[in-house]
Structure formats: structure tokens, C-alpha cells
Amino acid sequence: MDFSLMDAEPIWLSLQLAGVTVMILLALGTPVAWWLAQTRSRFRVVVEAMVALPLVLPPTVLGFYLLILLGPHGWVGGPVKALTGSALSFSFTGLVCASTLYSLPFVVQPLHSAFETIGKVPMETAQSLGASRWDAFFSVITPLARRGYLTAMVLGFAHTLGEFGVVLMVGGNIPGKTKVISIEIYDRVEVLEYTQAHILSAGLLIFSFLVLLMVYSINRRLPVQVT
Amino acid sequence: MDLLEAKFKMDYPGFTLDMELNLPAKGVTVVFGPSGSGKTTLLRCLSGLDKAPSGYMKIADQVWQDEEIFIPIQERKIGLVFQESRLFPHLNIQENLLYGYQRTLPAERNLHLDEVAQVLNLEALLKRRPEKLSGGERQRVAIGRALLTSPKLLLMDEPLASLDMQLKAEIIPFIKRIVNEFKTPIVYVTHSMNEVLQLVDTMVVLNSGKVENIGSVEEVFSDVRLREVIGDEQLGAVLETSVLEHDEEFGLTRLDFMGQVLNVPRQNIPVGQSLRVHIHSKDVSLSTAPLAGATSVLNILKAKVEKVGVLDPKGYSVDIELDAGRPILATITRKSLANLNLQPGQPIYAHIKAIKMIHEGEGMQ
Incomplete structure (x- = not known):
């Protein structure tokens, strides 16, 4: 039974998707999270609720709207198609867009x-010592928030790796393009290939557990903050 | 001489801050007032952490705030020290100390790690982490870190409030050394007078968002109008003296106060060195002529009656302002006032029953 070759592609695709998504989310999530932690605007609750939406929404609902939005006639997909010749639905780029939204809260x-735990004091202190806001953010806030970043990266990565509904809706099931592990597992079960499904499922289970184990043990070892 | 000029107006619900300051930008200026008087707000406005909607601030020749200009905190040359040390936990002591130094233009660096570490006695701590330090050590690092930006002004907000008496006593000499050796002007905010009596050159007294008085420590401590703010137990006189001689036979030290002599218990201070003393107004009694016969009172100062305070018909005591070269306040009974029949300008003998020495570590009892 030679399953290694045929299974490598979805795994590689999943890892790529999760990696790219986490990178984008760190770049997008940092300013959003910083703004949420700093602002006294009344829109704060609105933004907080929007960020949390993917936690409660059925993935199929999110996937459905995204499919419309990213499709050849959608607000986003339409212009993209006009520019590049193809829409975002059923493409890897579309999957990245969808995953980014879906994993945003994580x-x-x-x-x-x-950022809330860190509070305003370190920023003020760094500025009083002559640091610009950007300088202070990278030299003080980011290192103080490293636990938050570690947790964010791992949760974002693991959650993207495990998504199913949104991916199926937006990306479909195109081998080498949008067929990720979770969909591959579904396919195998459909055709009663339980051995392959087992291997992939157990792999994902062990991987997730190891990652979380690593996060929690690193978190314990990071020095405790003092004021 | 360099001046610090500031004017701030800010409205909060139920509180208005409206202050105008004109201070010498040298030595230690203590901003004193009860909690809620606007001390911290003033300091945040001076530092640029907060922006008073209507404000003006100028130090030496640089305008930091007016109608058009508002220099942000990172471009002001100020050092800030708070009650908590606010050290960066992810950096060791040397990295903390150098954080601001590295962000100061090389041409503007007047102070360097070696000298600051030496003056603040931090050499042995450089490789340690902040969490391994005692509260007093952390506070010294915080002061050093602020100094290493070569600030034009060092702002301190209750820097000793969280330390116990012994640690306060440990830090005060370091603050003195900063003033003496680095010449950095300090604005020091506190609600505890005892803490700073030995440091203060200029005093700013705040109350409910307004400046009640600005002046030398001598002027402020003998100002009867400040009884409520400064506290009954503090009012009287703060006098600058110098050690004249030690009397080993009787275990006394004689102090020179503007040509007059004060006797205090033997102090372990070399002759010629200055010593600040604090006299409580209730420890000053008066007589119109030198006492005939012997007296157990050792310290009698010749003075002049400056002003007789307002009589409160319900109270039993009255404040008498004296001029002994420096202002001294005496609190006597109304009955005594009637007996003495004091008039402004009249020569008077002030009998000092108790003198409190203010020197390193002993200002905090």
C-alpha cells in the first residue's frame, strides 16, 4: 500500500495555507489588536464583535458569503477577475483570504x-526615554507581548490547518490547488478508505497536541513579568 | 539663570487646573500639595505625557508648548521617574540604563554610563535582571536610566513613596549627588514634606488645581496661609545653618545662623558644613527683653516682629511672623499676646525650645 506520495500534496498545501495565513494575520492582527487595546472609541465594541464573529458563525455561512464575494460576480472577485483574468473562488489565493477571516479571532x-496586560506604562516610559512610537513598539511592546504572539501564531496556524467548512465552500476540492488535509480526510472516508483517513487524522491529532504542548511549556518557561 | 516657565489650564468635570509657574531651572523644586491638588497632572503636562488644551511651557530658551507648538515627549529632553521604577522586564540593568542613552544623539550625551553607574552605585548590578533587584535598587536604576538621556529637566513623581523609611534614606543622598554633580534641575512631586525637606531649594505649593505659593523653603514654611496645606505640625521655620564648632564637654554642636548661634545635640558633621534645621512654630516662645536671671532655654534668637496674625476670637492661639534675617513663625496664646502687646517692627527675643535637624536620612521621622 503506497499512500505516502498521494497524501503528500494535501499536507504540503495545508502547511502552506496555514503559514501564509498566519503571516498575513500577524501583520493585520497587530494593528487591530493594538487599536482595540488603546482606543476609547465607541466603535470598539463593534470591531470586537466583528472580530469574534467567525467564532460563532457556522463555517458554511462564512464560506457561502465569501464564495459570493470572491466569485467572478462578487464585489471582490469581480474586479480581481477583470484585472487578472480569474476570480478568487476555487483558488489558493481565495483560500488564503477565507482562512485569514476565519482565523482572525484566534x-x-x-x-x-x-497588549491590554502590558498597559500604557511601557509605551510612555519608552517615549520619555526618547523612543518614537514605532521604535517603542518594536523594542519594548513586542518583546513584552511575546507570549501573546506565540499563542496567536500557534492558534492561528493550528486553526487554519483544521478548517473544513469554509475551505470546502470557497475552495472546493481541486487537487494541488485547494484540496487540503481536512478535505482529503473527508474524501477518504467517503470512499471508505479508512486506513488513509486514519493516518491523516492521527497525524493531525498528534501534530495539534505536540504544538499545544510546546506552547504551554514555552509559556511556563518565559520569565514572569515584573513592574 | 535658566528659567522654567509654564502655564496650564485644563478643565475636568468637577476640577479645574489653572497654574502658572516661574521657576529657576536649577536645584530641586518640590511640588507639594494634598492628593487631588493637581500635582501629577502638572507633572504630566510638563513632561508632555498629557497636553493641556491651553498651555505654555518654556525651559531655558526652548519653547515646548504654546498655541502652535507642542513638542512630543520623546523629543523633549526630560527624564521621568515614577513611584514604580517602570524598568523594562525584558532587559537587564545595563540595557535598561542604556535604552534612553542609545536614543540620545551622541553630541547631546553629557552623561555616560560609567559616571552615572558610579554616582548611583549601580556597578555591581549591571548584568542583573530587574526582578532580582530590591525596590531601592530598582529606583536607583530608574533614576540612572532617566539621567542617561542627559535631560534638561528631571521630573520625579513620588519616587520614594513605595519605599520604606530605610530605603528612602538610602536614595535621598543620591538625589543630592545628582544635583551637585550633574547639575540637572529636578522637579519633585510629593505629598510628604518630610521626605524632601533636606533636598528642596524652591517650593511650589498646590491646592485644588491652583498654585498657592512659590518660594524658598524658608518662605513657604513660615507662611501662615499654608497651615492647612502644609500641615500644622510642619509650619514654623526651615533655617539654613552651618556648623560652627563642636562642644565636646557638653555634647553640643553650635550652628551659625546668620551671625546668631543655635545649640543642638552633638552632630557628626564636620565644621563648616551646612545643616538645615526645622523649627515648629509651637516650639517658639517670645519675650520682649532678654530674660533676667537664668533660663534653661539655650537657643534665643534676636528678631523683629513682622506681623501679628489674624485673631480668631474662638481660638486660643495666634501666629506671629518674625524676621530674624529669615522668616520664623511663632504660635503663642492670645493671652500671651495681650501680655506682650506686640507691635510690628518691635525687637523681640525668640526662645526656641526644640530644633529638628534635617540631614541625610533623618528628615523622615
């Missing part, structure tokens, strides 16, 4: 709470 929330 990145923004740990960062938000990390």
Missing part, C-alpha cells in the same frame, strides 16, 4: 489581551 484576541 490571532487578534491573544494579541489584544497581551
